[in-house]
Amino acid sequence: MSTILEREPAAAEVIPTFTATLIIRRFDPEVDDEPRWQDFDVELYGTDRVLDALHKIKWEQDGSLTFRRSCAHGVCGSDAMRINGRNRLACKTLIKDLDISKPIYVEAIKGLPLEKDLIVNMDPFFESFAEVQPFLIASSKPDKERRQSPAERERFDDTTKCILCAACTSSCPIFWTDGQYFGPAAIVNAHRFIFDSRDEGSQVRLDILNDKEGVWRCRTTFNCTEACPRGIQVTQAIAEVKQAIMRGKP
Amino acid sequence: MTTERIEAPRSARAARSSGRGINWEKWGWIYMRVSGVILVVLIFGHLFVNLVSGEGVNAIDFAFVAGKWADPFYIVWDTLLLWLALIHGANGMRTIVNDYASTRPYFTLFKKNVSLSTIFKGALLASTVILLILGTLVIYTFDPCLGDPQSSGLQEICAAK
Numbered sequence: 107m108s109t110i111l112e113r114e115p116a117a118a119e120v121i122p123t124f125t126a127t128l129i130i131r132r133f134d135p136e137v138d139d140e141p142r143w144q145d146f147d148v149e150l151y152g153t154d155r156v157l158d159a160l161h162k163i164k165w166e167q168d169g170s171l172t173f174r175r176s177c178a179h180g181v182c183g184s185d186a187m188r189i190n191g192r193n194r195l196a197c198k199t200l201i202k203d204l205d206i207s208k209p210i211y212v213e214a215i216k217g218l219p220l221e222k223d224l225i226v227n228m229d230p231f232f233e234s235f236a237e238v239q240p241f242l243i244a245s246s247k248p249d250k251e252r253r254q255s256p257a258e259r260e261r262f263d264d265t266t267k268c269i270l271c272a273a274c275t276s277s278c279p280i281f282w283t284d285g286q287y288f289g290p291a292a293i294v295n296a297h298r299f300i301f302d303s304r305d306e307g308s309q310v311r312l313d314i315l316n317d318k319e320g321v322w323r324c325r326t327t328f329n330c331t332e333a334c335p336r337g338i339q340v341t342q343a344i345a346e347v348k349q350a351i352m353r354g355k356p
Numbered sequence: 357m358t359t360e361r362i363e364a365p366r367s368a369r370a371a372r373s374s375g376r377g378i379n380w381e382k383w384g385w386i387y388m389r390v391s392g393v394i395l396v397v398l399i400f401g402h403l404f405v406n407l408v409s410g411e412g413v414n415a416i417d418f419a420f421v422a423g424k425w426a427d428p429f430y431i432v433w434d435t436l437l438l439w440l441a442l443i444h445g446a447n448g449m450r451t452i453v454n455d456y457a458s459t460r461p462y463f464t465l466f467k468k469n470v471s472l473s474t475i476f477k478g479a480l481l482a483s484t485v486i487l488l489i490l491g492t493l494v495i496y497t498f499d500p501c502l503g504d505p506q507s508s509g510l511q512e513i514c515a516a517k
């Protein structure tokens with residue numbers, strides 16, 4: 107007989123739960139003039155994440171709660187939000203890692219136009235991203251793959267990890283001021299190609315970022331690096347782009 | 357700070373500067389760092405000589421300043437301090453104006469739209485230029501005996517002249 111069948115049925119052990127209070131910044135453009143804070147008590151397990159708490163609220167308490175999520179596993183980058191004042195992915199933030207003796211504050215990311223509850227208009231963010239031409243620019247058409255040494259690949263490895271969640275850009279105080287700054291995410295994705303040995307468009311991207319609203323607006327606040335759910339050294343990437351502009355080449 | 361409603365999504369690509377000509381943003385950024393490094397030496401040297409060395413703070417009076425400016429070394433030191441710090445400070449303030457001041461038309465002057473940002477930067481430039489001229493003038497035309505030598509305690513030196 108296998109050991110599994112010999113074990114006592116699991117019914118005996120009850121998985122412990124706890125109650126956490128979430129205070130969510132709600133905004134319904136059809137009703138509200140100003141956003142308002144609303145609190146919810148949720149019964150949760152130790153393995154639950156902020157996203158699970160939001161699901162519970164939406165499915166069991168208030169179906170009108172609006173937020174984005176897709177993969178629920180830190181891959182798609184759709185559920186960046188401000189949790190206790192810090193930009194985090196709801197699906198990667200365990201409730202037990204937060205201080206549940208106090209309420210958990212959840213609000214939309216800042217600096218982008220608020221549309222509803224936890225949803226912001228991401229268009230300005232993606233326009234900036236598109237502006238840096240985040241795609242391979244190469245004139246050659248090799249018969250086989252474009253070769254690259256491990257060292258050359260390593261050069262931009264960190265910035266390939268971006269999932270475009272906007273946690274960095276919307277944590278940047280310079281982006282908050284007027285929303286005109288390209289923002290860390292656009293620079294990270296430019297970095298991804300600027301330092302790629304296969305790419306021939308570095309100069310174009312360096313010129314684009316050598317703009318009044320480009321890398322020079324960065325004040326090394328490090329909010330972006332702290333916010334990035336992928337652990338990308340965002341501030342360092344921005345500094346490397348600054349250096350490349352000063353050198354005139356990657 | 358209310359940041360939830362940032363107006364008008366950013367300007368389109370075409371509206372950005374063409375990137376031709378001298379890029380002041382880049383040079384401004386480099387200037388802040390280069391002048392910063394030199395200012396560390398100049399400012400702390402200045403503080404040390406004035407406040408710590410010799411008799412310390414008690415030594416500071418008109419004669420102390422006159423004594424320093426009798427030495428070309430301190431004339432150069434103070435000129436550098438004046439120019440580097442003032443331009444550094446003004447450029448830093450310009451950055452902050454770019455961050456926070458509105459660039460939308462505030463009023464019309466000679467048929468031209470003027471924004472708050474332009475007004476602030478104009479005032480910054482004007483005050484910086486005036487202070488640089490006045491400061492430089494003081495350093496290079498300073499004559500300790502022009503005033504009342506009796507009250508400045510420089511009777512002997514001025515009488516000898």
Ligand code: HEM
Pocket residue numbers: 324325326388389391392393395396399441442444445446447448449451452
């Ligand atoms: C100890 C010497 C100093 C050093 C090393 C230094 C360094 C710097 C650096 C590197 C920056 C750029 C910060 C950034 O862009 O991220 C800066 C900004 C600035 N500095 Fe200095 N500085 C010094 C002295 C001064 C003095 C004496 C003044 C005033 C006259 C001043 C006023 C400013 C202002 C207003 C800014 C802009 C702040 C901002 O960008 O938000 N600094 N400084």
Ligand code: SF4
Pocket residue numbers: 183267268269270271272273274275290291294333334335336337338340
């Ligand atoms: S750099 Fe990090 S925080 Fe910024 S968009 Fe990419 S994954 Fe998100």
Ligand code: FES
Pocket residue numbers: 174175176177178179180181182183184185186195196197198
């Ligand atoms: S839901 Fe996809 S990253 Fe969180």
